[in-house]
Amino acid sequence: GAGVSQTPSNKVTEKGKYVELRCDPISGHTALYWYRQSLGQGPEFLIYFQGTGAADDSGLPNDRFFAVRPEGSVSTLKIQRTERGDSAVYLCASSFRATSGVEGTYNEQFFGPGTRLTVL
Amino acid sequence: GNSVTQMEGPVTLSEEAFLTINCTYTATGYPSLFWYVQYPGEGLQLLLKATKADDKGSNKGFEATYRKETTSFHLEKGSVQVSDSAVYFCALTGHAGGTSYGKLTFGQGTILTVHP
Numbered sequence: 001g002a003g004v005s006q007t008p009s010n011k012v013t014e015k016g017k018y019v020e021l022r023c024d025p026i027s028g029h030t031a032l033y034w035y036r037q038s039l040g041q042g043p044e045f046l047i048y049f050q051g052t053g054a055a056d057d058s059g060l061p062n063d064r065f066f067a068v069r070p071e072g073s074v075s076t077l078k079i080q081r082t083e084r085g086d087s088a089v090y091l092c093a094s095s096f097r098a099t100s101g102v103e104g105t106y107n108e109q110f111f112g113p114g115t116r117l118t119v120l
Numbered sequence: 121g122n123s124v125t126q127m128e129g130p131v132t133l134s135e136e137a138f139l140t141i142n143c144t145y146t147a148t149g150y151p152s153l154f155w156y157v158q159y160p161g162e163g164l165q166l167l168l169k170a171t172k173a174d175d176k177g178s179n180k181g182f183e184a185t186y187r188k189e190t191t192s193f194h195l196e197k198g199s200v201q202v203s204d205s206a207v208y209f210c211a212l213t214g215h216a217g218g219t220s221y222g223k224l225t226f227g228q229g230t231i232l233t234v235h236p
Binding site: 044 | 124162163164165166169209211222223224225226227228229
């Protein structure tokens with residue numbers, strides 16, 4: 001079956017512009033995560049959805065960043081008034097459900113190939 | 121909050137050498153621990169995991185043991201191959217008593233290059 005897909009694979013934009021990044025999770029996965037990976041760093045958490053609702057958006061850096069998942073499947077990460085510091089690879093991951101919080105349990109997150117965003 | 125510290129890289133080894141990549145963590149509650157790998161031109165893949173203290177995760181000849189007393193999860197392989205060249209990330213996710221359950225906290229990554 002298909003894995004997590006992300007479009008576009010590359011996005012070049014100018015400072016101040018608006019961008020949308022799309023994530024298609026694995027079919028049937030209810031949890032969806034967005035991460036950002038800057039050059040030479042590990043991925044950093046941005047937001048995660050359980051179904052249609054954002055269960056934790058504590059990683060969004062400021063109010064220029066927003067994400068939606070209106071039907072509980074595809075998600076879109078939206079960045080307004082882009083800045084050069086937003087340049088990074090944006091990763092999406094999905095899992096069957098979010099980890100329950102019980103010790104010893106974990107639902108594996110499957111990652112997409114990422115969208116490389118370059119803000120000129 | 122949660123954090124993960126990996127040994128500084130890059131690491132360069134000859135084929136068949138022994139590999140250790142150190143990883144220590146800070147977390148509340150009962151985190152699960154992971155090693156992810158990113159091969160050149162590919163996406164992040166889960167390499168191995170351990171969800172409870174003293175568990176050993178293993179895959180493709182790699183092993184790591186969840187040591188709660190030393191808050192460590194070091195990655196080891198007895199004999200590396202050229203095909204193991206990749207970036208390796210240590211990560212954790214929180215559990216009851218900690219922060220958000222689902223999100224992964226990653227280390228900065230260690231670049232491994234294996235020469236023939």
